[in-house]
Amino acid sequence: MPQLSIEDLSVEFRTARGTAHALRQINLTVDRAETLAIIGESGSGKSVLARTILGTLVSPPGHVTAGRIRLNGIDLLALDARSYRKLQGDRVAMVFQDALVAFNPLYQIGWQIAEVFNIHRYMPMKAGFERAIGLLRRVGIPNPEQRAHAYPHQLSGGMRQRAMIALAVALEPDVLLADEPTTALDVTVQAQIMALLESLRQETGMALILITHDIAVAAEVADRVAVMYAGRIVEEGRAIDVLSKPRHPYAQGLVALASGSSATVVAIPGLPPDLSELPTGCAFHPRCTFADDLCRRRDPATRSIAEQHSVACHHSEEASADA
Amino acid sequence: MNGRYGRMLYRSKGALISAILLAAILLVTGAGFILLRGDVATATSFSGTMIPPFSLVHGFRDVLGTDLLGRSELFRLIVAARTSLAVAFSAAFLAAAFGAALGIVAGFRKGFLDTIIMRLSDAIQSFPSLFLAVLFLYIVEPRIENIVILLVVGRLPMFIRVARAETVTVVNSLFVDAARCLGASGWWLCLYEIAPAILPTMLTLAALEIGVLMLVESALSFLGVGIQAPGVSWGIMVSEGRDWIQSAWWLTVFPGLCIATVSISCNVLSNWLRLATNPVERWRLDTDVHAPDVGLPAVLPGI
Numbered sequence: 001m002p003q004l005s006i007e008d009l010s011v012e013f014r015t016a017r018g019t020a021h022a023l024r025q026i027n028l029t030v031d032r033a034e035t036l037a038i039i040g041e042s043g044s045g046k047s048v049l050a051r052t053i054l055g056t057l058v059s060p061p062g063h064v065t066a067g068r069i070r071l072n073g074i075d076l077l078a079l080d081a082r083s084y085r086k087l088q089g090d091r092v093a094m095v096f097q098d099a100l101v102a103f104n105p106l107y108q109i110g111w112q113i114a115e116v117f118n119i120h121r122y123m124p125m126k127a128g129f130e131r132a133i134g135l136l137r138r139v140g141i142p143n144p145e146q147r148a149h150a151y152p153h154q155l156s157g158g159m160r161q162r163a164m165i166a167l168a169v170a171l172e173p174d175v176l177l178a179d180e181p182t183t184a185l186d187v188t189v190q191a192q193i194m195a196l197l198e199s200l201r202q203e204t205g206m207a208l209i210l211i212t213h214d215i216a217v218a219a220e221v222a223d224r225v226a227v228m229y230a231g232r233i234v235e236e237g238r239a240i241d242v243l244s245k246p247r248h249p250y251a252q253g254l255v256a257l258a259s260g261s262s263a264t265v266v267a268i269p270g271l272p273p274d275l276s277e278l279p280t281g282c283a284f285h286p287r288c289t290f291a292d293d294l295c296r297r298r299d300p301a302t303r304s305i306a307e308q309h310s311v312a313c314h315h316s317e318e319a320s321a322d323a
Numbered sequence: 324m325n326g327r328y329g330r331m332l333y334r335s336k337g338a339l340i341s342a343i344l345l346a347a348i349l350l351v352t353g354a355g356f357i358l359l360r361g362d363v364a365t366a367t368s369f370s371g372t373m374i375p376p377f378s379l380v381h382g383f384r385d386v387l388g389t390d391l392l393g394r395s396e397l398f399r400l401i402v403a404a405r406t407s408l409a410v411a412f413s414a415a416f417l418a419a420a421f422g423a424a425l426g427i428v429a430g431f432r433k434g435f436l437d438t439i440i441m442r443l444s445d446a447i448q449s450f451p452s453l454f455l456a457v458l459f460l461y462i463v464e465p466r467i468e469n470i471v472i473l474l475v476v477g478r479l480p481m482f483i484r485v486a487r488a489e490t491v492t493v494v495n496s497l498f499v500d501a502a503r504c505l506g507a508s509g510w511w512l513c514l515y516e517i518a519p520a521i522l523p524t525m526l527t528l529a530a531l532e533i534g535v536l537m538l539v540e541s542a543l544s545f546l547g548v549g550i551q552a553p554g555v556s557w558g559i560m561v562s563e564g565r566d567w568i569q570s571a572w573w574l575t576v577f578p579g580l581c582i583a584t585v586s587i588s589c590n591v592l593s594n595w596l597r598l599a600t601n602p603v604e605r606w607r608l609d610t611d612v613h614a615p616d617v618g619l620p621a622v623l624p625g626i
Contacts, residue, residue: 089504104498115507
């Protein structure tokens with residue numbers, strides 16, 4: 001049984017200006033100790049997906065209109081708020097992009113980590129603080145006894161992100177969501193943070209969902225990759241398959257952009273669609289070179305094209321032949 | 324940590340002076356409970372009325388002068404401090420506490436509760452507060468407790484408004500979101516994430532209110548519904564002395580000075596506290612290079 005499985009998940013944002021289809025029929029599974037990278041440009045629904053899994057979708061305006069999220073077989077969306085809260089930070093945890101603003105500026109780091117033990121394990125804050133020191137050591141922060149007394153602004157960006165990770169893995173969650181964990185960091189620190197996440201994943205057997213727009217990072221650590229566009233997963237499969245031989249024209253564009261020598265790079269033409277006014281048929285057709293009448297008329301179903309490789313495109317064969 | 328606060332206080336002269344002044348006033352007021360027994364403050368002496376201050380000819384009792392009834396200005400000031408400080412501090416504290424609680428709830432929960440709280444606060448604000456006070460104190464006895472309740476209710480809307488506005492900004496910051504993602508309940512968020520973040524603002528506001536409250540309390544006495552004679556407060560002394568301001572200036576100047584000292588000191592101290600309790604900013608008070616002068620507040624309430 002997969003650690004986390006998402007079936008047919010759809011999320012809408014209902015605003016005065018209309019309904020935005022943020023997620024459309026998402027199907028995903030993540031196994032124990034597996035790393036899944038979700039890639040896609042800004043506004044493709046990556047973060048909404050993370051929030052929905054965490055149960056912190058702001059509602060209203062966000063509404064889950066269909067689907068199920070199962071964590072170890074438990075249907076999360078059927079839980080009441082209180083039971084969901086028991087899982088948040090305990091079985092599912094999140095690493096945020098910018099640790100500076102994700103920590104409360106008024107408390108020392110050690111106490112903020114101790115809070116997790118206090119909330120979920122009813123541990124006295126003092127004891128939690130001791131545990132926090134151990135965690136800070138484990139994520140590679142030198143001098144953890146002193147750093148636990150530091151305020152967030154007193155740590156460097158890399159240290160802060162390490163502390164954030166310590167906070168997230170404190171209770172050894174089953175699923176760790178990392179939303180652009182390295183975007184705010186410089187390249188050398190990025191590599192260290194990714195290595196840290198990887199080693200924690202191997203140690204604890206947690207499933208890691210890495211949300212990123214950095215394809216190089218995804219290629220390095222992910223077992224599987226899902227490409228999102230306009231709230232849909234347009235291609236999903238083993239990282240090596242998706243990133244070396246992408247089948248969806250959009251995924252091809254992304255991969256080409258990431259890997260291409262600058263001479264051959266051609267930006268994907270056009271802009272991502274307004275989620276409240278999606279084009280008819282395939283959402284990508286206005287920007288796609290393979291688009292025909294069928295694409296304009298019908299949204300392609302997700303179909304399996306090889307073992308553990310699926311794509312939602314009418315013309316994936318032609319597209320991959322061309323590439 | 325205490326050493327650090329002491330050091331930060333020592334380095335910022337304005338705050339240090341304010342702290343010393345406040346401590347001195349509190350000390351003298353406290354000592355008055357032990358030393359000024361019986362009717363020394365109300366004792367009249369018709370042989371020595373309207374004695375100007377700063378002469379020891381008539382003994383230590385009359386060092387700050389006497390009034391029309393020959394009562395010692397010094398002793399009256401010390402006794403009046405009890406009422407003034409008790410009313411102003413407890414009203415400011417209670418208004419800040421209740422205002423913060425209601426404002427946080429309104430800003431955090433939004434929706435129905437928000438509407439109710441805010442409309443109630445609008446209702447209080449739209450009503451002339453002095454008229455309300457007269458009405459209220461006409462019905463109930465004008466005791467200190469009732470005056471405090473009245474002042475708290477009257478000053479509540481401002482605290483609610485500010486607390487709500489601050490809460491709305493803090494609620495949208497990522498660290499509150501992060502805490503929610505870690506499984507923190509609404510109560511937890513309000514108590515441990517939002518309340519500490521808005522506390523400095525509430526303190527500053529409460530400090531600003533102290534001067535105002537002392538004057539409002541005396542205005543009530545002036546209208547005959549506040550503290551009743553022989554009870555006395557600084558505000559009452561100011562309004563009583565007003566009639567003799569040309570012949571006996573000390574009757575207004577000294578209590579006025581007391582009110583000003585307390586309210587300015589509270590202001591400066593709250594500014595300092597705001598900086599000193601902020602982990603990101605407090606190094607400014609804790610370095611040898613330069614300690615910024617916390618300075619006088621921009622607004623001097625009612626003075």
